[in-house]
Amino acid sequence: MNPEDIRLFFQTYYTNHFKDPLLFESRNQERGDALQIVSSTLSKNDAEQVAKRIKMSLPLAEVGVVASRNIRNQFRAIILNPVKVYEVFLKNEDKIRTFFQTLYNKSTNSQLQFECRNRFGVYGQKQLGIVSPALSEHDAQQMVEHLKKVLPASAKVEVVDSLKTPGQYRAVIINSEEVFGIYVKRMVDMLNRFHPIPSDPKRFGMTHFWTSPCTTFIAYKTNIASLYHSDSMDPKIRVQALEEIHKFNAHIEKLFPGFEIRTEHHRHGDVYLIENFSYVHYVSLQQQLKLKDLGILFFSQNQDRYKNSKAELTEDLQEDIEFINRSRKVDY
Secondary structure (H helix, E strand, O other): OHHHHHHHHHHHHHHHOOOOOOOEEEEEOOOOOOOEEEEEOOHHHHHHHHHHHHHHOOOOEEEEEEEEOOOOOOEEEEEOHHHHHHHHHHHHHHHHHHHHHHHHHHHHOOOOOOOOEEEOOOOEEEEEEOOOOOOHHHHHHHHHHHHHHHHHOOOOEEEEEEEOOOEEEEEEEOOOOHHHHHHHHHHHHOOOOOOOOOOOOOOOOEEEEEOOOOOOOOOOOEEEOOOOOOOOOOOHHHHEEEEEEHHHHHHOOOOOOOEEEEOOOOOOOOOOEOOOOHHHHHHHHOOOOEEEEEHHHHHOOOOEEEEEEEHHHHHHHHHHHOOOHHOOOOOO
């Protein structure tokens, strides 16, 4: 991989997400060939803030703060595993490309192959564009008109000259990451209508889905395990709760083939990631109107197992279980 591409990725990502045109540099470790990315020199406090931002928005990144080699009392935020993080980024770019390619082909009964293109701003900000294959000007214009009809209103779509094929044109979705993020947030909203254990309307459901800052994966959290009082709970209760969560995950994966849910925090077992969703899953979610019924069914069909352990549960969780009993009589 080209170190300059990796450096530019982190510089662009930071600038775009935090509205701060901070410069980054690439360097190798003093011993060995492992690539590292470092920020420009900063005060120690500022360097720590930069490192904290990167870690929060890019969980896979191994970050730290080091003293500047050349300037006394100055520091740099450092990313120790930039290649690994960048590989995930490339995978995400392809996910976005495939999403729009499938959307267009299914809506027009076509089999066109889209491509990724990057544009660069004044501060090196990179904007991912999704482009069509080389077409005649008329066909490219027809594609743009169609995309404007099917994509969200905020989508910026236009015809551009093909640089690789003179005399040909391409349709390009200029702000593809922004538009893709809209679809991901819609998926999150649809998933959040279906809580395995419903909760009080004044707060989040017992299961809550959300999207990452870069909107390329969906995170999924359930408080079923974490709401127990760890000092007094019977280990069997936690095991039973996690079994029910895994059953729910298995049913979701069965409803949406390829929709893999993997554990993020193994110690707690209450946070999961969904990374490999597609346009097909987006359409399927819109059609699954009975998922809430299924969720309630999964967690309420064996209620007897909870009766002997309710004394060990928090008051909030007891209220949720009571709500399940009432919910069975409601027509959704």
